[in-house]
Amino acid sequence: MSFYEDGKSVLSHLDEYYNQSINIEKPVIRQLTISELHEKLSLATHLENGDLSGGRLDSFLKDYLDNTTRLHHPGYLAHQVGISHPTGALGSLIDGFTNNAMAIYEMGPAAAAIEFFMINYLLEKIGWKPMPNDIEKRLSFFHGGGVLTHGGSLANMTALLTARNHLDSTVRENGNPSDLVILAPESSHYSIAKAAGIIGIGENNVIRLETDIHGRVMVSKIDNAFQKAVNNGKRIVTLVANACSTGTGLYDPIDEIADFCREKDIWFHVDGAHGGNALFSNKYKTYLHGILKADSMIIDAHKMLRTPGICAALLVKNAAALDHTFEHKASYLFHEKKQPGFDFIGQVIECTKAGLGLKFYMTLAAIGEKGMEVYIDNTYDLTRQAFEYITAQPDFEVPVRPESNILCFRFKAPDDVQIMLRDHLIEEGSFYISSTELNAKRYLRIVIINPATKMNDIKKLISSIRSAATT
DSSP: OHHHHHHHHHHHHHHHHHHHTTTOSSSSSHHHHHHHHHHHTTTTHHHTTTTSHHHHHHHHHHHHHTTSSOOTSTTTSSSSSOOOOOOHHHHHHHHHHHHTTTTGGGGHHHHHHHHHHHHHHHHHHHTTOOOOGGGGGSSSOOOOOOESSSSSHHHHHHHHHHHHHHHHHHHHHOOOTTTTTEEEETSOHHHHHHHHTTTTTTTTEEEEOOOTTTOOOOOOHHHHHHHHHHHHHHHHEEEEEEEEEEETTTOOOOOOOOHHHHHHHHOEEEEEEGGGGGOOOOGGGGTTTTTGGOSSEEEETTHHHHHHHOOEEEEESSSHHHHHOOOOTTTTTTSSSSOOSSSGGGGOOSSSSHHHHHHHHHHHHHHHHHHHHHHHHHHHHHHHHHHHHHTTOOOEEEEEEEOOEEEEESSOHHHHHHHHHHHHHHHOOOOOOOEEEEEEEEEEEEEEOOOTHHHHHHHHHHHHHHHHHHH
């Protein structure tokens, strides 16, 4: 069987899978045990025989797709993972087949050029000065920079490394001194504390900023954490703000925090992994007011920007700071050579890096800027409509008005009932939702991210929860 014929088979199965999903012909989630899936997929047999092609590939694909979580299903409301655009998915296929490890320009000129373009595109969205296409002029004047990474956690860690090395250029060679701390709200994504532990600052040296009852940073209280750190002889690597928080989808007051950081000369990092998409919306970009004053920001394209996983952007106002974070010695890579392009390897932890920019660009180029704006506005708008609807239900409670496409609510019952309700929905297969804690109470949580999800689906969800709770 040829690559072409197998490829046609894959596309045929995916097309059927897509239509089954959007037409609700299959459950949104189906979870067999690991052992059951090993047997159903005949993993050991295919591995021994080396026969995964033709009819056997057809059978494998059918069983595999039947046991995936169907993100295209209107009942998919669980997590911040985007519904990948078909054209972007083709970008993943092209990148996987060409396998250009484009961190070195000569290993993928087209892929590197596209990533360079997309970084500049995002820099201009923020309002930062883009990199010059003439590489000889790079760093000859102040401009921004950035890189696409394999996920937001890696992008956040790279940002923290950049901020740390910007604060103290000796740390990379000599190791971390004991006086480094990070300021971040409790509602920060766990990757912030995780990165602090990995890079040697330490999770216990992430000083929590005071927040309101919904988890937003209270600007009036920031100075308390700052003065405590200074009085204890600590140096602040960075202050992190959420745009938006993972649990509730609320934005920190970016503009006011930026002013504080500028006054105190603190590197200001904005974790916009999910909510950074508001840059594409004239209606909702006010939530990012003041982002121009930040020093770094991340955006996950595989969340609200419809790009296949996994693709995140780290963006910095000052490219020189990122350049100096990773300086390598490898004679087989770094030597005098003809260099018509740019090597991203000096910006990232990875050495071998996929052409992430291709699927990002192909997604956005297929949807168009206006189409992306309409998609973001529609999902945010629908979340507000869902808020109004659920708030009006006497047997439900909603803790906070949504600012993004994340909405928390609960059936008026004890915490263990919320988990029971979620488990029932998942087992039944019509809806897949998540859960979170806020002010020591357990809430159900939905992320409206699928363009196929409509208000009628939200009403069916509430009906299903009510039915499950009363039977």
